[in-house]
Amino acid sequence: MPRHNLTKLFAFFFALLTPIAGKTASTLDGQNLYDHYPWSLAYFYGKTVSDPLVRIFMGQIHHWPEHIQSVELAKTLDQDNFLRRFLSPVVGVVQLAGNVTYRVGSNQDNIAEFDPYLIxxxxxxxxxxxxxTSLALAEGVSYASSIPSIEMRNNTNTKRLLNYLMFEATFAMPSHPELQLFARIHHRSGAYGLYRAGNTGSNDIGVGIKYLFA
Structure with a gap:
């Protein structure tokens, strides 16, 4: 998707959703926001890069001829949920989520991907x-309908089912914290042999828009 079309899409969603935002949202922030609006729907557009995670965090980014688009649905676990209570000294918000991703590359067939995970x-x-603002880390699994070309470039022992990691930062105006822009890293890998796959994986970086609701 061309960059100017993506910008227009974000502007459209802001115009569409802002008028219906609840008045109480302006008084919510932090963990309370996710308890008040436990559901979220997100759209993400990312470009595949050929660099490993460490180099990405160092700002070394080289594009691969592939992009992805994802739609994500997430639900914040209740405050009395066992897992959330167990993790509460370290993590304030725990969410159950899943995304459906579509991969398009110049040297492969189009690929469908499904990723369930905890945020x-x-x-x-x-x-x-x-x-x-919020910062998030997600862990789960990732299943692809076929193996992306980038995951086969240096390894023949590849798998459709791999580990999934996600790193995310969200940003929103205090007056409408339920309407968020976010930056994300979308990562598939063999998790050092855990999935009986070789040293294979893929990384996509990009931006998206998210709407929180009750």
Whole structure:
């Protein structure tokens, strides 16, 4: 998708959703926001890169001829949920999520991908009154209808079912914290042999838009 079309899409969603935002949202931030609006729907557009995670975090990014588009549905676990209570000293928000992803590349057939995972989110940032922010890490599994070409470039022992990791940062205006823009890394890998796959994997980086609702 061309960059200018993606910008227009974000502008359209802002115009569409802002008028229906609840008045109470402006008083919510941090963990309370996700308890008040436990559901979320997100759209993500990412470009595949040929670099491993460590190099991506160092800013070394080289594009691979592939892009992905994802639709994600997530649900925040209740405060009395066992897993959330167990993790509460470390993580404030725990979410159950899944996405459907479509991969399009110039040197492969189009690929469908399904990723169920748990999201661990830190949302109580001291600057939320100026810019509502959260940071998240997700862990789960990823199944692809066929193996992406980037995962086969240096390895023949590849698998459709791999480990899934996601790193995300969300940003929203304090007046409408339920409407968020986010940056994300979408990662598939063999998890050092856990999935009986070789040293294979793929990384996609991009941006998206997310809407929280009750």
């Amino acid at each position: 661990f989110r830190w949302a109580n940032m001291p600057w939320n009154r100026y810019l509502n």
